[in-house]
Amino acid sequence: MSEQSDGDFHPLVSDLVEELGWELTPIQQESMTGLLGGGHRLLLAPTGSGKTEAAVLPLASRALSEEWSGLSILYVTPLRALNRDIDRRLGVMLEPLGLTVGLRHGDTPQSERTRQSRSPPNLLVTTPETLQIMLLGSRLRQHLAGVRAIVIDEVHDLAASERGSQLLVGIARIEEYCSESIQRVGLSATVGNPNEMARWMHSDAEPVHGPAPRTTMIEVHRERIVPEDEVMSVEWSISPSSVAAFRSLSLTLLEDHPSLVFVNSRSAAETVAQRLSNLSPELTVGVHHGSLAAETRREMENALRAGELHALICTSSLELGIDIGTIRRVHQIQSPRAVDRMLQRLGRAEHHMGGTGRGRVLAWDTDGIAEAGVIARRAMEGEIEGVEWRINPGIVVANQFLQMSIERGVVPLAIATGILQKCSILREWSHDSTLAVLRVLDDRWLLRLIENPADSDVTTWSTKLWAELASRSKGDVPAERPSWDDEIPDSDKEKWRREFLQVLPESLKGGWFSPAGRLGKTRGDHYSMIPDEMSYRVRDAVTRRVLGSVDEAFVLSLGEDSGESLGRTRRFVMAGRTWEIIDADPEQEELLVAPVKESGEAPIWAGELPPVPREVAEEVGRMRRSAAIEIGALPEDSRCVPFSDYPLSEIAAETIVTSVAEHLDATGALPDDKTMTVEDSDGTIVLNTCRGSKINEALAHFIQAMGS
Known part of the structure; x- marks a missing residue:
């Protein structure tokens, strides 16, 4: 534990806060004592609340008071663009204290990487994937052995994917070289399961809530169609309703800017930008998504910050806390599909304490309007779904076994299993589980597994281990392992094995694994859990x-x-x-x-839409019942939110009510949270359910399997 358990900053940090005229925000006040005492904490507060400073200032204070030297703090973010932003901010904050800040990711020049290897900064900003690569360098591992604390930014985003699972195991691997446990500090937007989210980071971690006076205002709107929309829809081969939405948006952006316009895919970002430019040539819009080059994205960010753009059409690439200046309003094309995503995007508007997250969702099909209406209501009421993650993710374990073998050469089975068991998501992992994964990797010639050294073929042992044991052995053993092509008598193998077992380190007597032939050819494929795309x-x-x-x-x-x-x-x-x-x-x-100058079509990038949570889908069903109650078609139901409570524009509300009435007239049944309907639509069977993406996908796979 830290010597600063009384909750006071180091004098230099206190002086800096005073000189800069900072007044501690609620999250900074609430978290300071626990972090100064060395506790593991998850800081939860709305965007613009000062979570970065809340984490880093206490750690900087500890570094000064306890005289941490060398690389002692890691700051991990999910995006390289966010890294650059954080690097700038932390430099201003820490350099006056005599603490150095560095940045390391895939775009870092080799000269800078070499300099960091020789003389690392006190705080290093990096990504989960770069951290994996750092563990493979012997000099960098020596520096990582001095790490005392790690800040995980946007932890809710990482935890929901296998990147987060990989990061947890990576931290456990780093701790194998450290003399003390690494203090974990997570930064997150508000989530629905804060206690579980904190324990995801560390079993002793506690959530800290920082109340912030931030208002959220959202309207879900459908634009009325005018004759010009009908004409344009024929030319563009899209629905008149979508043309009306783009027309309305273009006029709004000319009057109210700068703005962000969020879409759910890269193709949609390019398409929407082109549609808006065609509708209003005087409108200047940029595009921002993950398939654009880093330089292109930076140019777009700078142009928006400088006031050269009315709006930036973007995907989740701008969802997180990248500094893009003051944004007046956020627009969303179609449903954002989840409450946390809606709030994250709204957080870009008036990104400061006390700001108002103003947003407008433009939707045109009935289901999209209903889904967006539910998400908007839940966002304004703070009803956020919990973050979910996989327990015992086998693919992450396989990835980390490959990384461990490259890192260590020969990995004792007990150590590998012990590292995994330190992670919350792998707490129940067993020795048998380790063997099950390693047998698959051994079968594919990625790793060589030795389960029982006393009963194994000694000529399959690692060449590195063979050379080490041969140098210790006093018997007649070849200095180098014979080739597998050599015909070795069984008697010689038995003799060599007996000799080696006498000098085999205790940690290896329970078995080990090491790199096999195919791993060398695919070594660069295992740093990331992000799927490769050709x-x-x-x-x-x-x-x-x-x-x-x-x-x-x-x-x-x-x-x-x-x-x-x-x-x-x-x-x-x-x-x-x-x-x-x-x-x-x-x-x-x-x-x-x-x-x-001619128009073109947006490329189609591989990927999938984010899933709709079950809670949202089920409320869409209840909303349909509310609409039916509104027109007197169904009796009152206390489980349903009154239809008027949904933030829908007049025409958006009319669209849902009309659809519900027509459905009841045509079928006599309403698909809702209690009822699933099976319908025929132009020869296609449609299962209309309100159970969310994961259950619907499971149903689809089941039906496909039954029909094949």
Whole structure:
């Protein structure tokens, strides 16, 4: 525990806070004592509450009071763009205290990496994937052995994916080299299960809530169709309702800016930007998503910050806390599909203490309006779903076994199992579970598993271990392990094994694993839990700048057409402009493109929409009942929220009520949280359920299996 359990900052930190004129926010006041005392804490507060300072100032105080040296604090974020932002802010905060700050991720120049390896900063900002790579360097591992605390930013985002599971095991691996337990500090938006979220980080972690006077205002709107929308819908081959939504949005952005417009996919971002530009040539919009090059994204962020754009059309790439200046309002195209995502996006509007998160959801189909209405109501009432994660994720364990083997060469089974058992998500992991995963990896020649050294073929042991044991042995043993192609008499194998067992370290007598032949060829494939996507770089043939990337499947589809259609499909939109493909180089995996004035279509990137939680889907069902109650078609039901409580515009509410009335007239039944209907739609069987994405996907797989 820290010597600062009385809850006072180090004098230098107190002086800095006073000089900068900072007044501690609620989350900073609530968390200070626990963090100064060395406790594990999850800090929960709305965006703009000062969570970063709440975490770092107490850790900086501990570093000064306890004279931490070298690399002592890690700051992990899920996005490289967020890393750059945090690096800037922490430099201003910590350098006056004599503490150095560094940044390390995939874009860090080799010269900077070398400098960090020789003389690391006191605080290093990095990503989960880069942290995995750092564990493989012997010099970097020595520096990691001095880590005393780790800050996990946007922990709710990481915990919901296997990236978070990988990070937990990575921290446990680092602790194997440390003399003390690493203090964990998580930063998160408000979640529905704070206690479980804290224990995800560490069994002793406690949640700390920082109340913040922040108001959330949302309206779900459907625009009325005018004759011009009908004409444009034919030209664009989309519904008049969606044209009306884009028309309404373009007018709003001209009057009320700067704004962020969130969409649910990269293709939608490019398409919406093009639609808006076509509707209002005087409107200046940018595009921001994960398939754009980092330089392109930075240019878009800077342009918005400088007031050069009316709006930025973006995906979840701008959902987290990247500094993009003052945003007046957030717009969402179609349902955001979850309450936490809605709140995260609204947090970009008036991103400061006491700000108001103003948002508007534009939707046009009935189900989308209903879903958005439910999410908007729950967001304003603070009814947030809990974060979910997998227990005993086998794919993460396999990934970490491969990493451990590269890191250590020879890994004792007991140590590998012990590392996993330190993680909350693997608390029930057993020795048998370890063997089950390792046998699969051994079968695929990624690892070599030795379960029982006393009953194994000694010529399959690691060459590194063989050389080490041979140097210790006093018997007649070859200095190097014989080749597997050599014909070795069983008597020699038995003799060598007896010799080696006499000098085998105690930690290895229970078995071990080590790298096998195929691991070397695939070593670079195991640093990340983010699925690989085969993609082509898109390079501007004029400026030679890389614009971003498109999926290989999109490039291959360009050759499937001919004639006039080929010319059209060879044009596509990226970063808000239309480009024509000049050349495709499969060997370099690169497209050369040139800008053109004509319109194009957005590429289709692989990926999937975020799931709709069961709680949201079930309330959509209850909302349908509320609408039926509103028109007197069903009796009152105390379990239903009054229909008027949903923040719907007049036409959005009319759309739902009309749909419910028509459905009851046509079928006599209403699909809701209690009723699932089976319907025929133009020869297609439709199961209308209100159970959320995961249950619906399970039903779909079951029906497909039954019909195959």
